[in-house]
Amino acid sequence: MPRKVKLADVARDAGVSQGTASNAFNRPELVRPEVRERVEEAARRLGYAGPDPKGRLLRAGKVNAIGVVVNFDLKYFFSDPFSRMLMTGVAEVCDARAAGIALVSSINDAVAAWGIGSAVVDGFVLQCIEDGDRLVELAKKRGLPFVALDHDPGPDASLILIDELGGGRIAAEHLVGLGHRKFGILGLEFSGEGHTGLVDMARREAAEYDSTRDRLIGYSQVLAAAGIDVASVPVIEAQNDAAGAAKGAAELFDAAPDMTAILAMSDVVAIAAIQEAAKRGKSVPGDISIVGFDDVPEAAASIPPLTTIRQPIVEKGRLAAELILDGGPVRREKLPVNLVLRQSTAPPRHA
Amino acid sequence: MPRKVKLADVARDAGVSQGTASNAFNRPELVRPEVRERVEEAARRLGYAGPDPKGRLLRAGKVNAIGVVVNFDLKYFFSDPFSRMLMTGVAEVCDARAAGIALVSSINDAVAAWGIGSAVVDGFVLQCIEDGDRLVELAKKRGLPFVALDHDPGPDASLILIDELGGGRIAAEHLVGLGHRKFGILGLEFSGEGHTGLVDMARREAAEYDSTRDRLIGYSQVLAAAGIDVASVPVIEAQNDAAGAAKGAAELFDAAPDMTAILAMSDVVAIAAIQEAAKRGKSVPGDISIVGFDDVPEAAASIPPLTTIRQPIVEKGRLAAELILDGGPVRREKLPVNLVLRQSTAPPRHA
DNA sequence: CTGTTAGCGCCTTCAG
DNA sequence: CTGAAGGCGCTAACAG
Numbered sequence: 001m002p003r004k005v006k007l008a009d010v011a012r013d014a015g016v017s018q019g020t021a022s023n024a025f026n027r028p029e030l031v032r033p034e035v036r037e038r039v040e041e042a043a044r045r046l047g048y049a050g051p052d053p054k055g056r057l058l059r060a061g062k063v064n065a066i067g068v069v070v071n072f073d074l075k076y077f078f079s080d081p082f083s084r085m086l087m088t089g090v091a092e093v094c095d096a097r098a099a100g101i102a103l104v105s106s107i108n109d110a111v112a113a114w115g116i117g118s119a120v121v122d123g124f125v126l127q128c129i130e131d132g133d134r135l136v137e138l139a140k141k142r143g144l145p146f147v148a149l150d151h152d153p154g155p156d157a158s159l160i161l162i163d164e165l166g167g168g169r170i171a172a173e174h175l176v177g178l179g180h181r182k183f184g185i186l187g188l189e190f191s192g193e194g195h196t197g198l199v200d201m202a203r204r205e206a207a208e209y210d211s212t213r214d215r216l217i218g219y220s221q222v223l224a225a226a227g228i229d230v231a232s233v234p235v236i237e238a239q240n241d242a243a244g245a246a247k248g249a250a251e252l253f254d255a256a257p258d259m260t261a262i263l264a265m266s267d268v269v270a271i272a273a274i275q276e277a278a279k280r281g282k283s284v285p286g287d288i289s290i291v292g293f294d295d296v297p298e299a300a301a302s303i304p305p306l307t308t309i310r311q312p313i314v315e316k317g318r319l320a321a322e323l324i325l326d327g328g329p330v331r332r333e334k335l336p337v338n339l340v341l342r343q344s345t346a347p348p349r350h351a
Numbered sequence: 352m353p354r355k356v357k358l359a360d361v362a363r364d365a366g367v368s369q370g371t372a373s374n375a376f377n378r379p380e381l382v383r384p385e386v387r388e389r390v391e392e393a394a395r396r397l398g399y400a401g402p403d404p405k406g407r408l409l410r411a412g413k414v415n416a417i418g419v420v421v422n423f424d425l426k427y428f429f430s431d432p433f434s435r436m437l438m439t440g441v442a443e444v445c446d447a448r449a450a451g452i453a454l455v456s457s458i459n460d461a462v463a464a465w466g467i468g469s470a471v472v473d474g475f476v477l478q479c480i481e482d483g484d485r486l487v488e489l490a491k492k493r494g495l496p497f498v499a500l501d502h503d504p505g506p507d508a509s510l511i512l513i514d515e516l517g518g519g520r521i522a523a524e525h526l527v528g529l530g531h532r533k534f535g536i537l538g539l540e541f542s543g544e545g546h547t548g549l550v551d552m553a554r555r556e557a558a559e560y561d562s563t564r565d566r567l568i569g570y571s572q573v574l575a576a577a578g579i580d581v582a583s584v585p586v587i588e589a590q591n592d593a594a595g596a597a598k599g600a601a602e603l604f605d606a607a608p609d610m611t612a613i614l615a616m617s618d619v620v621a622i623a624a625i626q627e628a629a630k631r632g633k634s635v636p637g638d639i640s641i642v643g644f645d646d647v648p649e650a651a652a653s654i655p656p657l658t659t660i661r662q663p664i665v666e667k668g669r670l671a672a673e674l675i676l677d678g679g680p681v682r683r684e685k686l687p688v689n690l691v692l693r694q695s696t697a698p699p700r701h702a
Numbered sequence: 703c704t705g706t707t708a709g710c711g712c713c714t715t716c717a718g
Numbered sequence: 719c720t721g722a723a724g725g726c727g728c729t730a731a732c733a734g
């Protein structure tokens with residue numbers, strides 16, 4: 001196989017210097033049309049497809065691409081509405097600046113280490129659902145700028161999160177305000193070892209994942225303030241996919257057959273709870289009220305439409321991408337959340 | 352800002368040659384522990400994070416990454432179950448070989464050209480739903496290997512597709528075999544200019560998109576062979592997202608109020624048809640039978656579960672990624688399809 | 703084991 | 719407008 005033709009070959013063949021040939025491709029206006037034509041002709045003859053980005057890259061120092069480190073499993077990633085919205089935001093700003101997006105998966109430590117260590121990008125967005133600390137560590141080692149999402153990477157790195165605790169409070173206040181006293185909490189994972197089902201007090205307090213922990217604290221504060229014994233409110237730990245959510249919802253109904261209200265830590269699990277209620281012949285919101293979290297598109301489309309805590313997911317993605325691409329200083333942003341009232345909540349029947 | 356420290360700096364500082372320093376990082380077993388320690392020490396002192404992939408890249412010539420060119424809009428991409436399954440396959444083999452994935456969007460021609468022209472990858476997977484010819488042209492110009500999916504890029508490039516026509520035939524044969532005579536066809540887009548609604552004969556024959564065209568031919572062959580006047584069977588063109596599918600389904604029911612069977616060109620539109628049927632008080636499969644296409648996970652989960660034509664989407668993704676990463680010769684693969692019998696089809700009531 | 707060297711392909715001064 | 723030259727950061731081949 002003949003050595004690949006490069007710019008220098010084209011230049012020689014066209015009888016111009018390499019610099020001129022480079023200009024012919026990258027800044028054609030600087031080159032006399034006649035000469036440019038000669039260069040293009042030579043390129044065609046030699047089968048030269050244009051300057052190779054690899055060379056340009058090294059030269060330029062900047063890649064103009066951003067790596068999105070995907071928590072755990074790409075299959076989950078693509079099926080999760082939250083991740084989808086996030087990527088919409090990221091993609092929006094990348095498209096606007098002609099920047100690339102590299103997906104870095106982290107199914108296991110080796111893959112994550114390899115990916116973060118060798119992705120050709122200017123920085124990373126870390127979706128820290130699974131093992132945030134580890135990803136942060138890897139990103140720090142790589143030495144490129146990065147933003148951690150929903151997980152504190154320590155003071156010298158950027159962070160975007162939402163007011164998880166406040167969101168938890170708003171959800172609980174809404175339900176308490178409606179008059180509910182019998183609660184069930186449908187939570188997400190507390191830590192990485194795959195435990196699901198009922199969560200005892202020790203585990204509640206040892207929650208490793210920031211979002212889960214803070215949302216639960218928010219719920220608990222409000223419930224306690226309303227004189228409800230939080231320890232007696234069942235908390236279920238569920239995985240945030242279709243199967244895990246269905247299982248968790250069933251477990252919650254089993255654990256608290258007389259509850260009138262569910263605080264759900266994501267819309268995915270909230271919707272599973274709606275379905276489980278239907279399966280058990282309970283009407284929402286007649287027999288049972290449910291508040292979700294996130295406000296993904298599915299929340300508005302569910303039957304009944306889900307009352308939920310909205311967080312600005314797309315904006316989160318946009319902000320994260322901008323942070324990396326603009327290369328500014330370290331920033332820590334806490335985005336606001338708010339209650340979106342729809343039809344899955346109502347006063348309890350006998351209030 | 353001080354010039355970035357590079358391998359040479361570390362080597363000098365550690366009092367070794369650059370080659371040794373390189374080995375210390377990449378093939379530590381070749382370096383005496385004591386020397387390696389000295390190099391690592393120097394790196395730490397200088398704040399050197401390890402060899403920069405950009406340099407390695409140029410040197411190695413190979414990137415070990417694959418670009419997935421996403422049809423049109425990333426938002427659609429992430430929400431489309433078909434794309435999701437495809438990416439699952441791609442991601443599987445990329446993860447297994449520690450290869451990267453770059454998302455190249457093509458919202459418009461400029462973005463596509465820029466992305467395909469400058470992505471740092473070894474090759475492309477072209478998802479040719481929208482404007483296949485244009486993407487193929489761009490990829491050819493870039494001069495990197497690529498695989499076109501579901502769209503013929505011409506003889507000198509790789510192609511993976513499925514037996515669209517055969518799939519159409521199987522679907523129609525199933526329904527005809529059940530005794531149906533009154534059909535409606537819920538199709539996907541015929542070409543790129545955003546037309547939706549009823550499709551006249553001229554447009555049917557001028558279909559630009561390969562999948563749509565071939566599935567329709569498959570349907571038509573079987574219907575005609577059964578003595579059904581194909582020209583009188585309404586064909587609706589719908590966009591393959593939630594909103595477009597719902598709209599198309601409604602249009603089809605309006606156009607053919609007495610049909611007993613629907614041939615749907617994707618599961619997404621088929622499921623919309625199930626929902627539209629429910630909305631109009633028709634039972635599936637009691638009043639109306641529906642056959643989808645693709646067999647995405649949603650098909651099995653719909654109510655009733657959807658009878659559909661399965662195509663091996665995940666495998667398609669795997670195969671495509673392997674083709675690029677293994678750098679073999681041009682290949683053209685036609686993958687088989689088959690009927691998956693579930694509960695959305697039955698004989699017509701008065702058959 | 704370790705050091706030397708020659709590029710990988712390109713772009714951008716700088717001098718004409 | 720064009721030509722010459724240096725260097726982006728790294729690694730593989732080869733010579734000690």
